[in-house]
Amino acid sequence: AIAGAYSENLPLICIVGGPNSNDYGTNRILHHTIGLPDFSQELRCFTPVTCYQAVVNNLDDAHEQIDKAISTALKESKPVYISVSCNLPAVPHPTFSRDPVPYFLAPRMSNQMSLEAAVEATVAFLDKAVKPVMVAGPKLRVAKAGTAFAELADASGYAVATMPSAKGLVAETLPRFLGTYWGAVSTAFCAEIVESADAYLFAGPIFNDYSSVGYSFLLKKEKAVIVQPDRVTVGNGPAFGCIMMKDFLTELGKRLKKNTTAYENYKRIWVPEGHLPESEPGEPLRVNVLFKHIQKMLTGDSAVIAETGDSWFNCQKLKLPDGCGYVFRSINLHAALLS
Known part of the structure; x- marks a missing residue:
């Protein structure tokens, strides 16, 4: 999903629980890893498919790192990765003592x-x-x-x-x-x-x-x-x-x-499209007849979700009314809808 969002330029924020901050510098092995005492394995996996990576293992710069990650995702319209040590979320810190201030990003300007x-x-x-x-x-x-x-x-x-x-x-x-x-x-x-x-x-x-x-x-x-x-x-x-x-x-x-x-x-x-013959009673449903009915269902409040493969090829033929959404490749569906 993260790689798909990267390829589709979607500003997805991936937040994961990281190793206990007290475990850094030790020789301990984490679960769901390849069995080496190396806490950077997950980070290296996410680096090629995110535009910024924040590893929060102390609270002194946590606010700054999280702000930078979110703003980078919005500016670059790409996914970012935020790893927060599992023992830190419940720990109070002065930088998080007040309600957050709404973001304002300077607009990008043409030369x-x-x-x-x-x-x-x-x-x-x-x-x-x-x-x-x-x-x-x-x-x-x-x-x-x-x-x-x-x-x-x-x-x-x-x-x-x-x-x-x-x-x-x-x-x-x-x-x-x-x-x-x-x-x-x-x-x-x-x-x-x-x-x-x-x-x-x-x-x-x-x-x-x-x-x-x-x-x-x-x-x-x-x-x-x-x-x-x-x-x-x-x-x-x-x-x-x-x-x-x-x-x-x-x-x-x-x-x-x-x-x-x-x-x-x-x-x-240009030659107008022909009219599909009606299905006979008891006849197996044909794909072209199915999509004829789907076409009639679409309105400006609809959204078409097309899975990769035959569904996508057939959905490409649909004529979308004004306002009708369209998303293909379900791997990116959630992020695409949020964008």
């Missing part, structure tokens, strides 16, 4: 000169394209840029798709929404439009073997603008850092020329 340069370069790149498109990636969540992405889609007129792990982060009721871009297994006619575009803006993508269908995407780097939570790369270069995705998309929406060509091409080739 204005870098932002201006990135927007200028991107506008020049996209405005010369004939049929540009936009694709939403899963890092839209950590960048809190979903609204800015939707506003850019409306202002630019570009056709819009989402990567499979970004489903639910962008409203599927957007006027020029194509569906899921997933290479050869994309929503019908979506891959044809995205891969034939002469420019594409990917906001928060993760290109791994799963999302790229074994790295089979027919995309060209020189045609892409890659927008990450704090960085923008235009084609094969240049690249701009210290830029918040939300700020970049907002500014870009103010300057791009409207271009609906890609969506007009989509409408020329």
Whole structure:
């Protein structure tokens, strides 16, 4: 669960009971270990999948360590690990003598000169394209840029798709929404439009073997603008850092020329879905009939929870109404819902 939260950029806080503070420096062996007198075994396991680790084995700096762990989780949107010696929670200490003060984290800001340069370069790149498109990636969540992405889609007129792990982060009721871009297994006619575009803006993508269908995407780097939570790369270069995705998309929406060509091409080739035949009495339930009924059940107050595998593939075909939540990979379910 912690590793999954790390990969999905979820600010999960893992709190565990650690060894008795009086046992540090001894040669004692702990239960549920590999039988060595080494208290760092658990810490080493969690280090690669957390962005900060706090080992609280004395109370003098406990308040500071816990504050830093929580603030780091919120700032980095990654899991943190807090180990508290099992004999300390009931021990009073002056640093914990009053009610906690509410957190306030300074907001991250874009470098204005870098932002201006990135927007200028991107506008020049996209405005010369004939049929540009936009694709939403899963890092839209950590960048809190979903609204800015939707506003850019409306202002630019570009056709819009989402990567499979970004489903639910962008409203599927957007006027020029194509569906899921997933290479050869994309929503019908979506891959044809995205891969034939002469420019594409990917906001928060993760290109791994799963999302790229074994790295089979027919995309060209020189045609892409890659927008990450704090960085923008235009084609094969240049690249701009210290830029918040939300700020970049907002500014870009103010300057791009409207271009609906890609969506007009989509409408020329799009064929409406057929109607499923009704099941006969006593006939075994078919998957497509089951999902037809699930589709009818969805409302803006619903949340779809899709397990990895066949459930996920079938849930990708659902059309989510505005406000409907979507979470896949149950290993991260609790953390994703909390985020």
